[in-house]
Amino acid sequence: MPHDIRDAVIDFVKHWAKRTGIAVTHIIDWLGLAVSKFYNWQQRYGKANEHNALIPRDFWLEEKEKQAIIKFYQQKPQEGYRRLTFMMLDQDVVAVSPSSVYRVLNAAGLLRRWNGKQSKKGTGFVQPLKPHEHWHIDVSYINICGTFYYLCCLLDGCSRYIVHWELREAMTEANVEIILQRAREKHPAATPRIISDNGPQFITKDFKEFIRVAGMTHVRTSPYYPQSNGKLERFHGTIKQECIRPKVPLSLEEARAQVADYIRYYNDERLHSALGYVAPKVKLEGREEQIFKERDSKLEAAREARKQKRRQEKIRPAQHHRVPERETFNPLTQQG
Known part of the structure; x- marks a missing residue:
């Protein structure tokens, strides 16, 4: 609606309401206008149309x-x-x-287009409030030229930071203990709760004793429910999708180099949606x-800056199209 027509409607309603004594709402109803629209027009009386939405044009x-x-x-x-x-x-x-x-x-x-399912994350699980409260550990398979190798990663539950990782030809209970010990050496003051699935490496008596001696605690997830360890499961899916499959390593050494580069990028640069789009290292620190x-x-x-620029653009046309004042002609003082 042009602003001049809008203002003319306001003047028309007020004029006849005052002259006839008929309520304004009745006249508005006869005109087929909504009451809210009329009073909105009344608040904008004398103003040009800049926008009709909640976001200012500035x-x-x-x-x-x-x-x-x-x-x-x-x-x-x-x-x-x-x-x-x-x-x-x-x-x-x-x-x-x-x-x-x-x-x-x-x-x-x-x-x-993405048809996602409703998320159930956070239900029935107390999230860690600071780094090194929870360490998630899991083993995933990496296919390199038809041979499967074992990728074992330790992920901090609060910051999503990859504390330590190793790509090995075998992954026994002793190998898992070595990986955990190397992670502890990087963070000697940490005594986290270890969260794992029910894999054969994590249910042995020797692993339980190692956890006890190291001063840590161990929690295993529910059987056939990988969502309990979903943070690390999601990372393994991400590294395969963004690193392993696109680059196609041809040897174990090449795969280790590619995984090392990607985890450095993941920890230091990649913005994590669950952290408010900051890198895991930023959250860790x-x-x-x-x-x-x-x-x-x-x-x-x-x-x-956009607001100021918009104001300047509104001022310039007004100055450019300003009509100069007419000079008055006085026949007593000036010659025609």
């Missing part, structure tokens, strides 16, 4: 910002829009919210609140 994205989002997505098409948001924010590409990134990518037809504050300040600065 915060609308510029075309170059939209192109920067699309270009960054094309460079990293495997990442979700939320992770892309915080990656762009940390790298100073563009400061926008996840919802804005979603709208831009959706308008460009770049979002993939307790620097996530600082990162969150920096992101919020960048968003506020970007919004304020």
